[in-house]
Amino acid sequence: MKQFVLGIVLVSTLFACQQKKYGAFIVSGKIENSPSNKILLEALPFGAQQPVVVDSTTLASNGNFELRGTATTEGLYLLAIENGPQVLFINDSKDIKVVMDAHHYKTYTTNGSAASTALHQFLEQYSTKFDPLADAYLQADSLQNTPHADSALSASVNLRKETLLKNFNGFLEQTIKESTSPALTYYVIGKAFKTMQPDAIKQLTDASVAKFKDNAGGLMRLQEIINGQMATDPKIALMNKPAPDFTLADTSGKMVSLSSLKGKYVLVDFWASWCSPCRQENPNVVAAYNQFKDKNFTVLGVSLDNDKAAWLKAIHQDHLTWTHVSDLKQWQSSVVDLYKITGIPFNVLVNPQGIIIGVELRGVALQNKLAEVLK
Structure with missing residues (x-):
């Protein structure tokens, strides 16, 4: 089973590409301690359940590699070792360098791609911030299912959970607002579906579409999905509407x-x-x-x-x-x-x-x- 870089979730709605002509690009670098000599370049196209292989190569004896791709849009890609770890990156430049030790794949480095570096930083922070939140939810759920649980303890645990949730969503919102990459923005908005209210996600998506108006193809498709969801989910559909009288x-x-x-x-x-x-x-x-x-x-x-x-x-x-x-x-x-x-x-x-x-x-x-x- 392949190991995934922490935070990668292949949900079909998360990987739209942006309409901007980027042309050919090269991903090269060095991989140490690889469990396989076969290296793949895989695209994560919008709506696909599985990545699509763009190119493949064999590692040189010193661990060097070079892969080539052609894209008319900015999107998300995987540098994948066959039956080994994967690195997520963005094709925002024509020459991207990746250096990785397969034994410590989470500490890979990228050069020549500002969006890929920002994405790596986001993934590292995501793990640090999400894990305590997940633990808080588990603790709160456990207390809720415990008969005669101490009310003061339950209140304290719920307060911690809500505080962590607020801080985590603030981190996502800040990342989205500060992002200069439409592909990174799209990826983070996808992550926000786990913890943010739909109306908040819609506001961030609408703002991002306006921000990347020349490169917002995928974000616009995400916007359509969200609008459709809000129209069909009764609870979501209540937002910003007159309250039904009774x-x-x-x-x-x-x-x-x-x-x-x-x-x-x-x-x-x-x-x-x-x-x-x-x-x-x-x-x-x-x-x-x-x-x-x-x-x-x-x-x-x-x-x-x-x-x-x-x-x-x-x-x-x-x-x-x-x-x-x-x-x-x-x-x-x-x-x-x-x-x-x-x-x-x-x-x-x-x-x-x-x-x-x-x-x-x-x-x-x-x-x-x-x-x-x-x-």
Whole structure:
């Protein structure tokens, strides 16, 4: 099995090429301790599940090699040792040098290709930043599945997870904004699908298309994919759209409409007393409400309960002091189809004009979004 340079994921939507004439290029250099004498130059074309061999050669006795390719676009390529490690690079110049020790392939060097050097630096930083985030998610998931887990510990772990997530996404965003290579930009946006919200990815993609307007062929295709995804995914489709109105009974039987709260920022929080993840998230919602309730902000709790006594008990136990409504029909509630709800907890943040400006905001993400809009 081939070893991949850390961070390479061959997802078909990640490897579009950019429309810029680059012509012929040469990749040469030296490879030490190679497990095979056969070396391949492979392209990663848009939409392909597997790399395409462009050229191949045999290592000289001193480890030197030279490979040639021709491309009309800037794209992503692999320098691959047969049955050995691979190096990812970008054909942004006509003469690219690669030096690698197969025993320590992650420390390869590239010369003559600024985009390849930037890509290598990104991959190294990606590993350093992503691994702690992945560990934090595993720890948080483990606690969530542990009966009677310590609430203070869970809150601490979730806070760490959300902080690492914010910092990691900030790293991706900064890399994308500072990139001078359309191929590198495309690759990093592909990585962002793991951790960023779709609306944030769309904003970065739209900006990148404008930035590389003369070389944005692949980015434009990615833009089309994202737009299609946002149009077909109900939750994503809610963003920047008017919040669907509804009217349900509150705890005393009084009918309350979402539209009656227009003029305020409203977190519409869909939850239920029987939903363990909802109950674990409630302290975060309480903290957000207490912090921002005097800044034209409120919460409207919408329960998918079918037992009124259990609903009222949970409201009291979790200290949820805002308005609560429910038709007590659980998954047959009218709001389920209206908001295309497939799981809870689920929420939307509605601005004073009645437009949804946030979807599925949890943990630190909720605090950060409220701090952003309620300055």
